Amino acid sequence: MRSSDLVIVGAGPAGLAASIYADRAAIDCLTIEQGTFGGQLGLTDLIDNYPGVEEVTGYELAEKMHAHAEHLGARFELDGVESISWDAERRRFTTLGYAESYESKALIIATGGTPRPAGFAGEDTFRGHGVSYCATCDGMFYKDKLCYVVGGGNTACEEAEFLTRFASKVILVVRKDHLRAQPTLIAKVMENPKIEVRLTTRILSLEGAMMPERIVLEDTVTGETTEEAYEPGSFGVFVFIGNIPASEIVRTLVDVNEFGEIRTNEAMETATPGLFAAGDVREKPLRQIVTAVADGAIAATSAALYLGAIVI
Ligand SMILES: Cc1cc2nc3c(=O)[nH]c(=O)nc-3n(C[C@H](O)[C@H](O)[C@H](O)COP(=O)(O)OP(=O)(O)OC[C@H]3O[C@@H](n4cnc5c(N)ncnc54)[C@H](O)[C@@H]3O)c2cc1C
Numbered sequence: 001m002r003s004s005d006l007v008i009v010g011a012g013p014a015g016l017a018a019s020i021y022a023d024r025a026a027i028d029c030l031t032i033e034q035g036t037f038g039g040q041l042g043l044t045d046l047i048d049n050y051p052g053v054e055e056v057t058g059y060e061l062a063e064k065m066h067a068h069a070e071h072l073g074a075r076f077e078l079d080g081v082e083s084i085s086w087d088a089e090r091r092r093f094t095t096l097g098y099a100e101s102y103e104s105k106a107l108i109i110a111t112g113g114t115p116r117p118a119g120f121a122g123e124d125t126f127r128g129h130g131v132s133y134c135a136t137c138d139g140m141f142y143k144d145k146l147c148y149v150v151g152g153g154n155t156a157c158e159e160a161e162f163l164t165r166f167a168s169k170v171i172l173v174v175r176k177d178h179l180r181a182q183p184t185l186i187a188k189v190m191e192n193p194k195i196e197v198r199l200t201t202r203i204l205s206l207e208g209a210m211m212p213e214r215i216v217l218e219d220t221v222t223g224e225t226t227e228e229a230y231e232p233g234s235f236g237v238f239v240f241i242g243n244i245p246a247s248e249i250v251r252t253l254v255d256v257n258e259f260g261e262i263r264t265n266e267a268m269e270t271a272t273p274g275l276f277a278a279g280d281v282r283e284k285p286l287r288q289i290v291t292a293v294a295d296g297a298i299a300a301t302s303a304a305l306y307l308g309a310i311v312i
Pocket of ligand 1: 035049
């Protein structure tokens with residue numbers, strides 16, 4: 001069992017910012033990450049809305065955040081966390097990883113989320129060969145092909161725009177009668193001759209043998225369905241309709257909303273003393289890098305106050 005004052009679970013933007021602030025506060029802290037440092041930054045191509053950095057790739061920003069934390073002395077452990085328990089009497093958290101167990105007095109959960117599936121028939125069947133949740137990872141496989149993009153928010157608009165670098169055409173499929181993105185993004189999408197926006201539309205099913213060959217769409221107002229057929233492998237579907245928060249490992253210790261997002265106050269405190277949540281895993285109105293790092297900074301500062309206050 002390894003011990004530290006603070007454990008941070010997840011090294012996406014929220015966890016990395018938390019570890020930077022924890023190190024600056026001279027807290028004995030360990031950050032546990034199961035995958036790659038930077039979290040969803042690894043799925044993002046160009047970032048042009050992080051203040052002070054006009055344009056940067058997700059990979060570069062992730063590298064910089066990780067290097068910054070290491071420069072300040074942050075300690076990282078590559079491990080996947082299975083469960084977290086709280087001993088109220090001893091005021092200690094036990095974090096059970098696949099490789100190791102960790103004990104701490106305070107804990108920040110910064111586990112982000114995974115892409116929310118659209119729920120059409122065939123989505124699981126063609127996942128990875130016709131259905132994708134990452135344009136940066138898979139966009140290049142759609143050179144001169146047709147891409148359907150599901151979603152009407154910021155990410156869907158950004159990724160539709162990005163996919164036009166490869167695709168011959170992008171069809172943006174939006175359930176509602178409007179896009180929910182920032183006005184500048186909507187303008188970019190509308191002005192892009194390679195993007196067609198289909199409002200009040202949803203995908204009912206994706207059909208085919210090895211690769212998708214047909215897509216069935218439904219008008220969400222009239223209920224009318226249309227089928228569009230193509231050569232196998234000549235088109236794909238990208239889904240960008242939000243995240244499922246990775247909050248299961250602390251479900252018994254926190255309050256969550258109907259989507260499983262952790263409820264916190266402005267200090268990032270949860271229902272358990274000493275347990276803080278930061279980033280996409282928590283209930284919040286805007287899921288972006290800038291809000292994730294702000295959450296991480298606040299959570300680490302709150303953890304520092306908590307650690308100073310508890311009787312050791
Ligand atoms: C395609 C795409 C494009 C985007 N574009 C932009 C953009 O242009 N600008 C912008 O501001 N935002 C953008 N975002 C949103 C932004 O990336 C997220 O809001 C941000 O990454 C959230 O940070 P986070 O640290 O809360 O979570 P994440 O980035 O999800 O990081 C969570 C980390 O926790 C780790 N983890 C999870 N569970 C465990 C476990 N059990 N044990 C150990 N580790 C665990 C994960 O591996 C991951 O590294 C985009 C997102 C996507 C998907």
